[in-house]
Amino acid sequence: MTTEHDQNTSDFTETPAHAGESAGHETAPGNPEETMQAATARIQELEAQVEEFRDKWMRSEADMQNLRARAKRDVDDARQYAVQKFARDVVEAAENLQRGVASLPAKVEGEDSLLTKLREGFEGTERSFLGILERNGISCNHPLGEPFDANHHQAMAEQPSDQHAPGTVMQAWTPTWTLHGRLLKPAMVVVAKGTPEADAAQASPESVPGQA
Incomplete structure (x- = not known):
């Protein structure tokens, strides 16, 4: 016959086993993979x-x-x-000075000393002025004899010429002006074109190799 003491003892001995199983179920490690x-x-x-x-x-x-x-x-x-706008105005003054120097009569033997001094004064002023412009990044180039370049030249006329190859600047009214390499003002030029005789000779059959 089981007494109350034996029943308590049985319950006490079974409890740790159940607790261990429950704890083991909660802390079981996951699958390593x-x-x-x-x-x-x-x-x-x-x-x-x-x-x-x-x-x-x-x-x-x-x-x-x-x-x-x-x-x-x-x-x-x-x-x-x-200073680009100001530079354009300055080169206008430089061109006027160049025109003034060019308008002086050519130097001749025995000319009046006053004319000689006047010419030398104008030329010295022109050189000094251009030197000041050069030091400030303003340069000019006279394209006479150069191939026509639409990026730097403005063609004012086209004329036949025996002395210049077609497409060459045969006359420059003004130089090309640049500011630090950037075009400031294009040169006003006259461009050479072939003469009628040269065009006819080039178009004639005798000028074509292999033709009689």
């Missing part, structure tokens, strides 16, 4: 995020460098070409 797969997937995800952030940073840095370079170029251009 699944844990490794999850960790690998997480690492790949983080690496992809790092690469994305790195790509965005590189693009942002490149944009900033381009912006700084463009801003510097704009500032340099503004500094160099801010």
Whole structure:
């Protein structure tokens, strides 16, 4: 016959076993393969995020460098070409001075000393003026004898010439003016073209090799 003391003792001895089973069920370790797969997937995800952030940073840095370079170029251009309108007015004065020097009579033996001094004074002033312009980035080029360049020359007329090849500047009324290499004012020029005789000779059958 089981007494109350025996029943309590039986309950006491069975309880730890049940508790152990319950605790073991809660703390049992997961599958190692699944844990490794999850960790690998997480690492790949983080690496992809790092690469994305790195790509965005590189693009942002490149944009900033381009912006700084463009801003510097704009500032340099503004500094160099801010006086462009003033420079055009200055070269007008230089051209008038050159016309004045060119209008003086050619030097001859025994000419009046006053005329000689006047010519030397004008020529010295012209050289000094052009030197000042050159030091400030304004240059002039006389294109006489050069091939016609629409980027630097403005053709005022076209005339036949035996002394100049077709397409050559045979006369320059004004020089080409530039400001730090940028066109400031094109030269006013007359361009040579072939003479009728030369055009006829070029078009004749005798001028074509292999024809009688």
